Amino acid sequence: MRCEHAIAAAHYAGALRAAGIDCEVRNTMLSGALGEIPFLECAPQIWIRHALDEARAREVIDQLRAPVAGEPWTCRQCGELLEPQFAQCWRCGAAR
Ligand SMILES: [Zn+2]
Structure with a gap:
């Protein structure tokens, strides 16, 4: 494939x-x-x-x-745009 x-x-x-x-x-x-x-x-x-x-x-x-359910979200602390499957910012570690 x-x-x-x-x-x-x-x-x-x-x-x-x-x-x-x-x-x-x-x-x-x-x-x-x-x-x-x-x-x-x-x-x-x-x-x-x-x-x-x-x-x-x-x-x-x-x-x-399969697309992950939910919307991308923006970190309140550093402004990073994150995929919906993440509950935590990968850049600064802030919780969603
Ligand atoms: Zn962040």
Whole structure:
């Protein structure tokens, strides 16, 4: 399966491994070669080692991709804009 960004791919792969699914990320090293290779060929991909794990892998990734409920919020102390899943400011540590 393809992922938009190498960072997202690494994030998904970590989550899959945490769920007990053996996988690896490929093609991330090719991102410097854009222009020589059609873009889609360069997109990082997650390879699931066991075909039987694929359905479960898709479930894990769907969960990660699901939008988090709630609105982004702004820290009262430092003004940082924060994602809804954070209960604390990552910059200054102030509670929401
Ligand atoms: Zn803050």
